[in-house]
Amino acid sequence: MASPSYLSLHYASSIFIVAILHYCMSYCAVGYDAQTVSDSPLLTEKLGINRTIKVDINGNGEFKSVQAAIDSIPEDNSNWVIVHVRKGIYREKVHIPKNKPYIFLRGNGRGKTAIVWSQSSNDNVESATFKAEAHDFIAFGVSFKNEAPTGIAYTSQNQSVAAFVAADKIAFYHCAFYSTHNTLFDYKGRHYYDSCYIQGSIDFIFGRGRTIFHNCEMFVVDDKRVTIRGSITAQNRESEEEMSGFVFHKGKVYGTSGVYLGRAKGPYSRVIFAKTYLSATIVPEGWTNWSYDGSTKNLYHAEYKCHGPGAFTDRRAPWSRRLIEEEVVPFISIDYIDGSNWVPVWI
Template sequence: MADSSSNSLCKPIHIAFAIAFALLISSPIGSYGFTAQNVINSPLLTKKIATNRTIKVDINGNGEFTSIQAAVDAVPEGNSQWMIIHVRKGIYREKVHVPSSKPYVFLRGNGKGRTHIVWSQSSNDNIESATFKVEAKHFIAFGISFKNEAPTGVAYTSQNQSVAAFVAADNVAFYHCGFYSTHNTLFDYKGRHYYDGCYIQGSIDFIFGRGKSVFHNCEIFVIDDKRLTVRGSVTAQNRKSADENSGFVFIRGKVYGIGGVYLGRAKGAFSRVVFAKTYFSMTVLPAGWTNWSYAGGTENLYHSEYDCHGPGAEKGNRAPWAKQLTEKEAAQFMDISFIEGADWLPAWL
């Protein structure tokens, strides 16, 4: 027979938990100092964008569409209210493009290990090779893996671009997504972007472009660079001038994997990349940064680290232009204010 007194003792705990959970999902995450122990999930994002307009995609035919691109095509031109495209679990072998005429799309998957958009193409044109392209403002993706499965053997030839995702719009956010390729995985081309809890895999220049982007609590996994001399870099940020307000900022998260890698290379004269409070495994080479293939000087590069840790974070042999930031110098990069995120993000940590 159940002990009624123990059940009654549990009730206050259950009530307290329910109240705490209700406060969490109803509060504007980011404005109350939430820590990385909290998780931004699909119900929370759905609540924040406040819409009941949903299109279901199911590869097995249990939705309005079996193709993601067909669902995107069904979004009205000039869309001005959030539309959820719920992509159920499965491997969707197609190229997907969200054009600039279709803003306010929330592409909601069932988890990056369950919902996959996959293509296989190498090209000497980054954009042409991309499995996924978004050129529409106000776009959110949650719980989806974007993969370019072009064979590794092709990726080390002159036609080596094999982009998983091309991000070319302002106000774009990815939560708990995965990006998989070998070379040029994530083309973070332009605009303000936020990546939270994402997994990004590659070997050479696998996060590149001129975006102004924050990567919060992301896992960066390095695949071995097959060349005799390691020249692979996590980033190749292409800031053109001191007046251009772009750059990649990595807050927390970790860089690990197989073989060796540089944190970044000098794609442009004013390349700006910041790693803050990030774990580096031994896969990060002692020099940390490289100016390989860049003929200009290094005086304007902003390749920097702040309070990073792990065996790959040793400072003694860093490239001479690499910066170790003070707390005051790092402050401007340490939250979503770098991308004016409070003005457009539905949630952040």
């Protein structure tokens, strides 16, 4: 008869093997690649970049200002160039103009490299700390922050945009966006956000971009000025033919205050949360048509296999949707933004 110690060792080995098999079945079967990380070296390799402009606030680079480095790039640039922004807080407004595509803005990490300004305005674009208006732009490891103090509710002081994204084929990797009201103006074009952090209170992701947010964190800040609850999204799709909509795939929502997943900004507003962790910050109704008085029949506010204490759908707004796999697949695929043709790395 085998000794008790041998049986214990055999049992422990069996448990370990089963755990390994479970891991492989859970991840490998869905195409998970443990070796794929959307880091800066891989992005640089995929884009084939061999030119770098260094920005260092302490003077150890070619420029001390991010905008000065952008200004040095020729108009109608046709080759990818890295603007490497070393660690530091760069207090300036930065604009990527329409005639300067193929820029890779590379920081030293969103906790180390930050572009910060403080401005509120009755014009969202005017208030923006960072503006990207050129096609084929990529940012990695940078924080964008508008630290304007919270103003009076329902006034122009609410507009304090951290980033205005207004061109086609733009991607952000491991970046962060900080403000309160109207943090990220995802205005138009095909966009991809991977592993980003976005913080705000009311309408803090808005616009009419055709956008995938993959594995992103949305942190809700309490806004005690108003009785209505805030909303993560205010998407403004205006017609059935318009190819726009925000898709949140995986990631998580959490924070300090109750919030809606989104509110209707236009008659065909389209937002989808798929396989996302929703904390108790999500109110039971989930969605709202506050300030929109039109028909709700064409709104496309939807969820698919979300989880967490805020994911229960029993009390959701009556026009919101619970999708099945066949309905959600076209949206969570990189093909939704034609990404296989321009996104350098996706997971």
